[in-house]
Amino acid sequence: MQILNHLDKIKQTPIYVIEEEKLIKNCELLARIKEESKSKILLALKAFSFTRALGLLSKYLDGATSSGLWESKLAKEFMGKEIHTYSPAFKDDEIDEILFLSNHIVFNSLNQLKSYKEKALNAKVSIGLRINPEFSSAPKDLYNPCARFSRLGVLAKDLSEEDLDGVDGLHFHALCEESAQSLELVLKELDKKFKPFLKKMKWLNFGGGHHITKQGYDTKKLIELCKSYSQKYSVQIYLEPGEAVAWQCGSLVSSVLDIIENEKKIALLDTSNEAHMPDTVIMPYTSELANARIVRDDLKEGEFSYLLGGISCLAGDIMGEYAFKKELKKGDKLVFLDQAHYSIVKNTTFNGVRLPSFGFLTKDNKLEIVKTFSYEDFKRRN
Numbered sequence: 129m130q131i132l133n134h135l136d137k138i139k140q141t142p143i144y145v146i147e148e149e150k151l152i153k154n155c156e157l158l159a160r161i162k163e164e165s166k167s168k169i170l171l172a173l174k175a176f177s178f179t180r181a182l183g184l185l186s187k188y189l190d191g192a193t194s195s196g197l198w199e200s201k202l203a204k205e206f207m208g209k210e211i212h213t214y215s216p217a218f219k220d221d222e223i224d225e226i227l228f229l230s231n232h233i234v235f236n237s238l239n240q241l242k243s244y245k246e247k248a249l250n251a252k253v254s255i256g257l258r259i260n261p262e263f264s265s266a267p268k269d270l271y272n273p274c275a276r277f278s279r280l281g282v283l284a285k286d287l288s289e290e291d292l293d294g295v296d297g298l299h300f301h302a303l304c305e306e307s308a309q310s311l312e313l314v315l316k317e318l319d320k321k322f323k324p325f326l327k328k329m330k331w332l333n334f335g336g337g338h339h340i341t342k343q344g345y346d347t348k349k350l351i352e353l354c355k356s357y358s359q360k361y362s363v364q365i366y367l368e369p370g371e372a373v374a375w376q377c378g379s380l381v382s383s384v385l386d387i388i389e390n391e392k393k394i395a396l397l398d399t400s401n402e403a404h405m406p407d408t409v410i411m412p413y414t415s416e417l418a419n420a421r422i423v424r425d426d427l428k429e430g431e432f433s434y435l436l437g438g439i440s441c442l443a444g445d446i447m448g449e450y451a452f453k454k455e456l457k458k459g460d461k462l463v464f465l466d467q468a469h470y471s472i473v474k475n476t477t478f479n480g481v482r483l484p485s486f487g488f489l490t491k492d493n494k495l496e497i498v499k500t501f502s503y504e505d506f507k508r509r510n
């Protein structure tokens with residue numbers, strides 16, 4: 129991470145720092161996949177709506193996938209290009225503006241389709257329907273849109289060909305941090321359950337959850353799947369990754385405020401897992417830290433280990449146990465890695481904790497402080 133060369137310039141922590149060079153690297157891979165597979169790739173804004181980088185992303189990608197009015201407005205303002213809006217349920221008082229902003233609209237149920245189809249047709253917005261393939265290898269029910277009782281998408285048994293009058297495309301989202309092999313399994317189910325419907329469509333959206341930019345991802349297989357599906361059903365394929373776009377593109381820098389001891393050494397930081405890295409609590413996982421090792425077994429010779437704890441009052445505000453090559457001291461800066469996606473968009477002022485600033489490290493190595501937050505922001509939200 130380039131940020132490690134700029135820590136001296138950071139006067140105020142916590143701060144998320146996004147690295148342009150890393151984003152470009154991810155985008156170049158996505159652009160190659162687009163080109164070779166002839167599919168279109170959209171940024172899922174819910175994972176990463178960092179406005180400073182959206183102009184850059186829109187140069188490489190075909191546009192954005194939005195989850196409702198606010199994200200569609202953001203996409204219009206900062207990205208341009210295509211806007212595809214999907215929400216589990218749209219609201220009467222927002223639908224006109226959403227249709228005005230969107231190129232595609234994806235409905236979650238036959239009720240919603242019926243309610244808004246005329247409006248969408250009049251607005252000349254391409255209409256899609258989310259389907260539930262009832263198959264997913266998602267790691268956990270929280271991230272499994274195909275689990276029993278799912279509210280996301282229409283089941284094959286509830287769909288008839290007349291329902292799809294006026295509908296141009298089908299959309300599914302069934303993956304979470306998954307491989308091209310997982311996609312292949314979902315597509316097999318799709319073939320089994322939705323074949324007669326697929327034949328009538330102009331486009332097919334494979335949703336997100338493709339871990340494309342992770343090392344070892346089988347891009348060749350993804351390209352083949354997109355191509356073969358596109359040919360088989362004469363459809364335009366869309367992919368809408370979120371996490372994969374900003375994967376490993378930014379970090380959260382925090383400072384050590386105090387060091388105490390209770391059987392183990394504990395370093396208290398000016399950040400919080402609950403408020404600033406919520407996925408480490410929800411997913412859950414332990415964040416990697418620059419220049420340190422997550423302690424999962426015995427310490428090695430010459431290592432110093434610390435529990436890293438947050439600034440909130442939550443007992444569980446512990447990032448994990450880490451081993452360092454030297455002892456920590458007050459004022460040291462610690463860099464949590466891969467905190468771009470699903471961190472900035474999810475942070476909170478829980479416990480009155482200061483919101484991290486946003487930094488952007490440009491490709492010519494300049495650190496911009498893009499946004500800072502103050503007590504006024506906290507007050508307005510409470």
Ligand SMILES: *Cc1c(COP(=O)(O)O)cnc(C)c1O
Binds near residue numbers: 336337368370371
């Ligand atoms: C969350 C979501 C995405 C993006 O998922 P990632 O796991 O971040 O790639 C895409 N489409 C829909 C409908 C989603 O809900």
